[in-house]
Amino acid sequence: MNLPFHKYGSPKYFYSWSLMLSPWLIGFCVLLFAVGLYTGLFVAPADYQQGESFRIIYVHVPAAWMSLFIYVVMASAAASGLIWHVKLGDMIARASAPLGAWFTFLALVTGSLWGKPMWGTYWVWDARLTSELILLFLYLGYIALQGAIDDRRVAARAGAIVALVGTVNLPIIHYSVEWWNTLHQGPTVSKLDAPSIAPSMLMPLLIMAVAYTVYFVVVMFARTRCEILEFERNAAWVKERALEKGVV
Amino acid sequence: MTPTRKKRLLIVLAIVGGMGVAAALILTAFEKNLMYFYSPSEVAAGAAPHERKFRVGGLVVNGSVKRVPDSLTIEFAITDTAHEMTVAYTGILPDLFREGQGIVAHGQTRPDGIFEASEVLAKHDENYMPPEVASALADAKAGAMQANPQ
Numbered sequence: 001m002n003l004p005f006h007k008y009g010s011p012k013y014f015y016s017w018s019l020m021l022s023p024w025l026i027g028f029c030v031l032l033f034a035v036g037l038y039t040g041l042f043v044a045p046a047d048y049q050q051g052e053s054f055r056i057i058y059v060h061v062p063a064a065w066m067s068l069f070i071y072v073v074m075a076s077a078a079a080s081g082l083i084w085h086v087k088l089g090d091m092i093a094r095a096s097a098p099l100g101a102w103f104t105f106l107a108l109v110t111g112s113l114w115g116k117p118m119w120g121t122y123w124v125w126d127a128r129l130t131s132e133l134i135l136l137f138l139y140l141g142y143i144a145l146q147g148a149i150d151d152r153r154v155a156a157r158a159g160a161i162v163a164l165v166g167t168v169n170l171p172i173i174h175y176s177v178e179w180w181n182t183l184h185q186g187p188t189v190s191k192l193d194a195p196s197i198a199p200s201m202l203m204p205l206l207i208m209a210v211a212y213t214v215y216f217v218v219v220m221f222a223r224t225r226c227e228i229l230e231f232e233r234n235a236a237w238v239k240e241r242a243l244e245k246g247v248v
Numbered sequence: 249m250t251p252t253r254k255k256r257l258l259i260v261l262a263i264v265g266g267m268g269v270a271a272a273l274i275l276t277a278f279e280k281n282l283m284y285f286y287s288p289s290e291v292a293a294g295a296a297p298h299e300r301k302f303r304v305g306g307l308v309v310n311g312s313v314k315r316v317p318d319s320l321t322i323e324f325a326i327t328d329t330a331h332e333m334t335v336a337y338t339g340i341l342p343d344l345f346r347e348g349q350g351i352v353a354h355g356q357t358r359p360d361g362i363f364e365a366s367e368v369l370a371k372h373d374e375n376y377m378p379p380e381v382a383s384a385l386a387d388a389k390a391g392a393m394q395a396n397p398q
Contacts, residue, residue, distance in 0.1 A: 045378035046379065047376050047379075048378060048381070048382030049372060050344070054376060057376070082260060083260055084253055118342070119369045120344075120368070124284065169271075172271065179282075180282045180284065181284050181285050181305060182284050183352055185371065197376040198377040201376050
């Protein structure tokens, strides 16, 4: 097979095209965050029930979405490494895990800070909160496993299995609020009928979600480039590049 | 795809599928324990535990909130639109507590049938809108009620 995917998916090409793309992505990301935060914190109206406090939604909800999205990226990348031995897949999975863990942590902390004034408690053991906490442990388990095994190939294989087993938790998190009685309310945006949020409040939320996603892509690309350099440090192209840049 | 890759793909699918089935079985088996609260209908049907504390959740019935003078004690009814039950609570209520609001109370049923709560949490719904929209919606609803009273 001679698909262009194979070429652009090879670590060497990924290194150059992701490096070329990254200033543009960073600019786009800063712009999105500026617009999203401004419209979310100043332009969007206060909520009829929660008043100004509802604005934490613009930090909390995109973080929770990212915690699931990054897990999907990590598990798919790890699966491509496990099944087809795509080296870049293993590297992307390794690079994504800490980002996913931080977004999960952010979702849990902001949710807890939101819960105190609204629900009257920082934490309850309902299905949504508990399954999100388990997601954090899955990320941490994956990271710990990567750190514990020195042989990168073995680490990638073991990590891929952990990541794939953990995917079972994703639908549980998403549907927890529909399957069981929970203190956390049901879905607002991803309902089959129209989202039950005013358009003026939804717009900043979507902008923030794109901003978070672009941020993830930028940082994940940079972390993957580090993984590539570490893994391919003896490859001819890395040496060439280093000489070109005058690093050695 | 080469046979080895196909085999690896099948193994991966089998692991994920197997875990999925296992998780589904476990969650079905523990379904009752995963419920954060019971509804008044379930309590009325005797599904809630009798000997220990549990949680009930429902909407605070309009006009049912009664405060005992000179104390923090409050009594109100909650409903799931099918059944109602009375809840008594002494303490500070969350800001979102109001009539028509969803709440979750943790406590035990007294011999006289009143649910004695030791903790009341407010549950907010998934709707977000500006105050003007909310009041316009309420007006429209009131208007519709007047136009064809039931």
